[in-house]
Amino acid sequence: MKCVVTGGAGFIGSHLVERLLLEGHEVLIIDNLSHGKKANLAKAAKFIRMDVRDRGLVGKLRKYRPQAIFHLAAQISVRESVDNPVADADANILGLINLLESAVEVGCPRVYFASSGGAAYGEQEQFPAAEEHPIRPVSPYGISKAAGEMYLDYYRSRGIFAASMRLANVYGPRQDPHGEAGVVAIFARQMLKGQQTMINGHGKQTRDFVYVDDVVQAFLLAMIKSLTGPYNVGTGVETEVNTLHTLMMQAAGATLPPNYGPTKEGEQLRSCLSAGKLTTDAEWEPSVRLEEGLTETVEWFRQQKKL
Ligand SMILES: NC(=O)c1ccc[n+]([C@@H]2O[C@H](COP(=O)([O-])OP(=O)(O)OC[C@H]3O[C@@H](n4cnc5c(N)ncnc54)[C@H](O)[C@@H]3O)[C@@H](O)[C@H]2O)c1
Numbered sequence: 645m646k647c648v649v650t651g652g653a654g655f656i657g658s659h660l661v662e663r664l665l666l667e668g669h670e671v672l673i674i675d676n677l678s679h680g681k682k683a684n685l686a687k688a689a690k691f692i693r694m695d696v697r698d699r700g701l702v703g704k705l706r707k708y709r710p711q712a713i714f715h716l717a718a719q720i721s722v723r724e725s726v727d728n729p730v731a732d733a734d735a736n737i738l739g740l741i742n743l744l745e746s747a748v749e750v751g752c753p754r755v756y757f758a759s760s761g762g763a764a765y766g767e768q769e770q771f772p773a774a775e776e777h778p779i780r781p782v783s784p785y786g787i788s789k790a791a792g793e794m795y796l797d798y799y800r801s802r803g804i805f806a807a808s809m810r811l812a813n814v815y816g817p818r819q820d821p822h823g824e825a826g827v828v829a830i831f832a833r834q835m836l837k838g839q840q841t842m843i844n845g846h847g848k849q850t851r852d853f854v855y856v857d858d859v860v861q862a863f864l865l866a867m868i869k870s871l872t873g874p875y876n877v878g879t880g881v882e883t884e885v886n887t888l889h890t891l892m893m894q895a896a897g898a899t900l901p902p903n904y905g906p907t908k909e910g911e912q913l914r915s916c917l918s919a920g921k922l923t924t925d926a927e928w929e930p931s932v933r934l935e936e937g938l939t940e941t942v943e944w945f946r947q948q949k950k951l
Pocket residue numbers: 650651652653654655656657674675676677678679680681694695696697715716717718719720735739758759760761810811812813814815820
């Protein structure tokens with residue numbers, strides 16, 4: 645298949661690109677490199693440095709003639725979305741609409757969208773949350789993902805058959821440790837540098853940590869099985885941030901206990917997703933246990949020349 649991966653220079657996108665190439669697909673990466681890295685670009689993929697909001701996108705797609713589009717390009721920080729909701733909506737909502745208009749124009753009906761389970765469900769009522777759980781985002785980022793899913797529904801009437809992959813907390817090699825998002829990468833860097841780590845709040849907040857390779861597999865299956873509609877991509881296992889910290893100290897051989905800081909606005913207390921629908925429809929199961937994935941991740945960070 646001829647695939648487009650927006651955000652293919654980023655963390656999850658670059659892993660997805662590699663896997664698609666490995667499976668024999670052709671890939672065009674669209675990324676503005678606002679957060680992604682040139683070093684993440686797979687050599688065998690084509691690359692266009694472009695913003696997904698750029699009206700020139702349709703021309704590039706017309707030339708390439710994709711059969712499937714994976715839309716991962718986004719502003720990814722919950723905190724930045726709280727500080728600057730306009731910029732968040734601009735990138736995440738207008739970017740998606742421009743992409744969908746372009747997909748309609750060039751006749752590419754398959755779109756796979758990186759949504760966020762945790763951010764879209766907000767404070768959960770059921771654990772783990774299934775896809776029927778009410779959508780009640782508590783941050784502009786969550787609202788932009790939820791709005792994105794509604795746009796995808798609307799574009800069904802325009803011939804787009806899209807799946808929204810509601811990702812849990814994804815972690816793994818290449819995640820940016822410098823931003824505010826991606827607690828595993830942030831802890832890994834700080835621990836390996838012998839620095840003090842900081843947990844926001846009491847650390848009893850929970851997250852569902854899913855390894856990047858399992859997420860890539862979910863995207864791949866979405867394309868192979870032509871999935872449409874929302875799909876959770878999580879492990880169903882709730883892990884306290886305090887527990888994560890302890891596991892990471894073991895993996896990194898760190899000894900400093902964490903500091904505790906104030907709770908951050910826009911972040912929910914508990915988050916955990918049921919991927920039962922994805923298991924039923926596409927036989928997806930998470931294959932990497934947290935301890936295993938953390939060890940892989942820490943080892944990857946250890947091997948980086950510059951942390
Ligand atoms: N990492 C997670 O835990 C997680 C969880 C839920 C959902 N997601 C979603 O998955 C997707 C990928 O996340 P990631 O963690 O790999 O983030 P990332 O920042 O590493 O990757 C995003 C990529 O998109 C590019 N980008 C950003 N805005 C762009 C724009 N306007 N035009 C073109 N390119 C642009 C960036 O340069 C970057 O390479 C995002 O949509 C994110 O919201 C991630």
